[in-house]
Amino acid sequence: MRLSIYRYNPETQRSPQLQDFEIEPGPEAKFLLDALLQIKDEVDDSLTLRRSCREGVCGSDGMNINGRNGLACVTPLKGLKEPVVVRPLPGLPVIRDLVVDMSQFFKQYRSVKPYLQSDEPVPLKERLQAPADRAELDGLYECILCACCSTSCPSFWWNPDKFVGPAGLLQAYRFIADTRDTRTNERLDDLNDPYRLFRCHTIMNCVDACPKHLNPTKAIVKIKETMLSREL
Amino acid sequence: MAAGAKLKKRRFDAVVVGGGGAGLRASLELAARGYHVAVVSKVFPTRSHTVAAQGGITSALGNVSPDHWHWHMYDTVKGSDYIGDQDAIEYLCRNAIEVVYELEHMGLPFSRLDDGRIYQRPFGGQSQNFGGPQASRTCAAADRTGHALLHTLYQQNLRHGTHFFDEFYSVDFIRDSQGRIAGVLAIEIETGERYLFEAAAVVLATGGGGRIFKHTTNAFSCTGDGLGMVARAGLPLQDMEFWQFHPTGVAGAGVLVTEGCRGEGGYLVNGDGERFMERYAPNAKDLAGRDVVARSMALEIMEGRGVGPRKDHVLLKLDHLGSDIIMERLPAIREIAIKFAGVDPIETPIPVVPTVHYMMGGIPTNRFGQVIANDGGEDEIVPRLYAVGECACVSVHGANRLGGNSLVDLVVFGRAVGRHISDNFAELGAPADLDESSAELGLGRIDRLARKEGERPDLLREEIRDTLQAHCGVFRTEQTMREGWIKFEQLAGRCEQVAVKDACEIFNTARIEALELDNLVTVARATIVSALNRTESRGAHARDDHRERDDEHWLKHTLYHGDGDRIGYRPIAMQPLTVETFKPKPRTY
Ligand SMILES: Cc1cc2nc3c(=O)[nH]c(=O)nc-3n(C[C@H](O)[C@H](O)[C@H](O)COP(=O)(O)OP(=O)(O)OC[C@H]3O[C@@H](n4cnc5c(N)ncnc54)[C@H](O)[C@@H]3O)c2cc1C
Numbered sequence: 001m002r003l004s005i006y007r008y009n010p011e012t013q014r015s016p017q018l019q020d021f022e023i024e025p026g027p028e029a030k031f032l033l034d035a036l037l038q039i040k041d042e043v044d045d046s047l048t049l050r051r052s053c054r055e056g057v058c059g060s061d062g063m064n065i066n067g068r069n070g071l072a073c074v075t076p077l078k079g080l081k082e083p084v085v086v087r088p089l090p091g092l093p094v095i096r097d098l099v100v101d102m103s104q105f106f107k108q109y110r111s112v113k114p115y116l117q118s119d120e121p122v123p124l125k126e127r128l129q130a131p132a133d134r135a136e137l138d139g140l141y142e143c144i145l146c147a148c149c150s151t152s153c154p155s156f157w158w159n160p161d162k163f164v165g166p167a168g169l170l171q172a173y174r175f176i177a178d179t180r181d182t183r184t185n186e187r188l189d190d191l192n193d194p195y196r197l198f199r200c201h202t203i204m205n206c207v208d209a210c211p212k213h214l215n216p217t218k219a220i221v222k223i224k225e226t227m228l229s230r231e232l
Numbered sequence: 233m234a235a236g237a238k239l240k241k242r243r244f245d246a247v248v249v250g251g252g253g254a255g256l257r258a259s260l261e262l263a264a265r266g267y268h269v270a271v272v273s274k275v276f277p278t279r280s281h282t283v284a285a286q287g288g289i290t291s292a293l294g295n296v297s298p299d300h301w302h303w304h305m306y307d308t309v310k311g312s313d314y315i316g317d318q319d320a321i322e323y324l325c326r327n328a329i330e331v332v333y334e335l336e337h338m339g340l341p342f343s344r345l346d347d348g349r350i351y352q353r354p355f356g357g358q359s360q361n362f363g364g365p366q367a368s369r370t371c372a373a374a375d376r377t378g379h380a381l382l383h384t385l386y387q388q389n390l391r392h393g394t395h396f397f398d399e400f401y402s403v404d405f406i407r408d409s410q411g412r413i414a415g416v417l418a419i420e421i422e423t424g425e426r427y428l429f430e431a432a433a434v435v436l437a438t439g440g441g442g443r444i445f446k447h448t449t450n451a452f453s454c455t456g457d458g459l460g461m462v463a464r465a466g467l468p469l470q471d472m473e474f475w476q477f478h479p480t481g482v483a484g485a486g487v488l489v490t491e492g493c494r495g496e497g498g499y500l501v502n503g504d505g506e507r508f509m510e511r512y513a514p515n516a517k518d519l520a521g522r523d524v525v526a527r528s529m530a531l532e533i534m535e536g537r538g539v540g541p542r543k544d545h546v547l548l549k550l551d552h553l554g555s556d557i558i559m560e561r562l563p564a565i566r567e568i569a570i571k572f573a574g575v576d577p578i579e580t581p582i583p584v585v586p587t588v589h590y591m592m593g594g595i596p597t598n599r600f601g602q603v604i605a606n607d608g609g610e611d612e613i614v615p616r617l618y619a620v621g622e623c624a625c626v627s628v629h630g631a632n633r634l635g636g637n638s639l640v641d642l643v644v645f646g647r648a649v650g651r652h653i654s655d656n657f658a659e660l661g662a663p664a665d666l667d668e669s670s671a672e673l674g675l676g677r678i679d680r681l682a683r684k685e686g687e688r689p690d691l692l693r694e695e696i697r698d699t700l701q702a703h704c705g706v707f708r709t710e711q712t713m714r715e716g717w718i719k720f721e722q723l724a725g726r727c728e729q730v731a732v733k734d735a736c737e738i739f740n741t742a743r744i745e746a747l748e749l750d751n752l753v754t755v756a757r758a759t760i761v762s763a764l765n766r767t768e769s770r771g772a773h774a775r776d777d778h779r780e781r782d783d784e785h786w787l788k789h790t791l792y793h794g795d796g797d798r799i800g801y802r803p804i805a806m807q808p809l810t811v812e813t814f815k816p817k818p819r820t821y
Pocket of ligand 1: 249250251252253254255272273274275276277280281282283284285286287288289290377378400401402403437438439440449450451453454457458488490589590620621622623635636637638639640642
């Protein structure tokens with residue numbers, strides 16, 4: 001199998017380049033991550049990437065695979081067009097090879113105050129939440145912060161410092177939608193800004209890119225609707 | 233950064249190594265109480281393996297079936313095959329209730345019952361009324377409880393101003409000139425720079441070491457680093473013979489499908505289509521203790537009743553549950569089955585095999601998380617050193633952990649560690665001013681890897697994993713383990729000669745993997761030596777040549793000492809805090 005992998009070592013290279021590899025994937029290799037680690041083990045231990053759970057839930061190995069963002073550990077080798085072109089997630093500074101600097105991404109995540117805030121007194125037992133209200137969080141809380149969505153979004157590429165981006169906005173809506181959170185107004189005020197929220201032009205790349213099949217665009221639309229209904 | 237260059241220093245009240253559920257619960261307690269606390273983690277915290285926990289967190293809320301913490305305690309003591317410490321188990325089960333409510337208040341998106349309370353599902357080994365009918369004790373956020381828990385704890389830490397050092401690999405902890413625990417040596421992975429974290433207390437929360445086995449549900453990051461650090465510091469490891477094989481790892485892939493599948497009504501069938509657990513555990517059937525189910529599966533396969541062309545697995549049947557239940561309560565399991573087994577469980581059973589899942593042993597601690605040293609005499613507390621989570625052995629899981637009891641262990645004892653540090657902060661003493669020489673040993677371990685020619689770490693790692701899999705599996709004998717030990721000793725010797733070719737300081741993951749290899753070797757060594765030594769069968773440690781549990785000789789903890797591969801013992805705490813002892817009984821389900 002042929003792979004063409006983005007290589008960049010800041011200590012020795014002035015600019016990045018694609019390097020071709022040809023390997024015979026082992027009998028147990030089913031996913032792209034297996035092939036990349038085979039190269040790292042057998043051919044070149046300096047090939048650099050993040051990985052951990054190898055089952056699509058930790059969000060470490062987001063990368064750009066044949067032009068689309070995805071997680072290497074759940075991208076089947078079968079069906080990948082060769083040579084498989086593997087690049088780091090676009091739009092973020094590259095630290096080395098397939099490893100990007102996620103600072104800006106996490107800064108936006110933190111900016112939405114991604115934690116439950118409640119002004120209600122804490123009850124002795126659990127707060128009650130109807131199953132239907134809890135169902136509002138489905139499709140929101142499952143985000144794994146892999147950045148596949150935000151780094152596929154042109155608005156985020158242009159304004160990573162000002163536009164919260166699809167991942168951050170999905171989280172923002174996760175707390176707006178939570179009946180236990182009492183700071184909805186504050187959260188909406190914070191997002192009511194030409195950049196933070198309104199740079200989203202519903203291009204929907206984020207929906208295509210999300211390996212967990214979440215829909216950030218829908219969450220963004222819901223934030224906008226909630227804002228509107230508040231004004232009415 | 234070349235050897236000898238300056239170390240960067242950071243000083244905190246406490247430094248927590250590990251950003252999984254255990255580490256984050258400890259740091260949260262400290263941050264919320266106003267302490268200056270750092271979390272040093274080799275992966276970004278939400279990428280810790282707690283994120284992969286599926287089924288839930290066990291707590292006797294009694295939302296679905298009548299329940300009491302004392303029943304939870306009974307089940308946990310029985311599950312541990314009577315080798316868990318009953319004071320710690322009482323503490324766990326009593327506090328389980330409060331910590332789960334706290335998690336809910338923090339925002340954890342639990343699934344809900346119609347009346348709005350937290351949803352609970354039945355898990356293996358759970359009974360009402362001390363061995364009576366099945367209980368439903370495991371609180372769940374669908375089948376993504378670990379993810380929901382880890383993200384919630386991370387979010388709360390952000391809120392309370394915990395200092396995060398993400399992608400920092402901790403090499404060793406450091407003592408000051410008087411021999412007191414004083415901090416941690418770490419590499420910032422992104423830059424390769426070395427840091428000394430000075431602190432009044434060091435908390436190890438580095439997770440499990442399942443990567444010593446070939447077939448495991450554990451992430452790449454589960455390399456037992458905290459255990460390596462402790463053993464290198466001359467401190468013992470406890471009960472390392474006890475490794476849990478989870479009944480339902482996806483055959484061939486190792487990825488887990490939760491016990492919650494069986495809690496929701498799924499069951500196992502063999503090659504004859506028989507629901508074989510009815511034979512082995514007539515009452516609890518598929519929800520017997522994990523060790524019991526895993527052994528039954530292994531026997532079915534060994535006796536030729538497996539499934540598939542090589543008859544090497546059995547099937548987990550869910551298709552009778554209907555798509556609604558699967559879509560609502562087990563959505564991520566469906567995704568895993570489709571991706572890793574190529575079957576949709578709504579229509580087709582999932583091929584599964586017993587797969588290494590959880591390390592019951594670890595760093596011995598008391599119920600405050602204080603690390604214990606003991607070399608043939610009384611227990612001694614190691615001042616300023618704590619361990620919590622899967623890396624620790626409190627011991628609440630004994631010889632066999634019950635499903636859902638790890639997540640609650642993380643949170644109960646994470647909180648306990650935070651409280652203990654805070655309540656005793658004055659006595660801990662101020663952080664010491666460390667000079668570079670204090671870190672010499674650790675720095676030397678990093679620098680030795682830069683040799684030009686040497687052994688390939690990945691090959692050694694894989695050979696060690698194959699060896700443990702083949703020689704320390706579900707069923708063990710003196711002979712298979714001895715053969716394994718001989719192979720292993722050769723491999724371990726070669727590990728001294730590892731070479732890392734990658735010479736770049738920036739994000740050098742080859743170097744990190746080579747450092748992890750040292751820890752894998754320690755964990756593997758402790759495992760084989762401890763397993764050879766225990767000549768009885770108890771919980772997950774099943775000896776074909778010593779098939780019975782032997783309470784007369786073996787109702788005690790194993791201590792493994794790294795220097796000279798020595799074995800010692802500690803008594804089990806049979807005395808709970810307030811209730812009566814649960815005396816050992818034959819363990820049937
Ligand atoms: C697939 C799966 C499903 C499970 N499901 C359940 C369940 O439903 N219920 C249940 O109760 N239990 C479950 N368990 C068990 C439970 O999830 C784990 O035991 C638990 O999450 C371990 O948490 P931890 O905080 O101790 O370690 P981890 O979450 O593994 O975190 C370890 C941390 O230590 C850091 N670290 C390690 N070494 C170093 C180092 N050298 N330097 C710096 N940082 C380091 C890592 O970066 C990480 O942040 C499951 C386990 C698996 C594998």
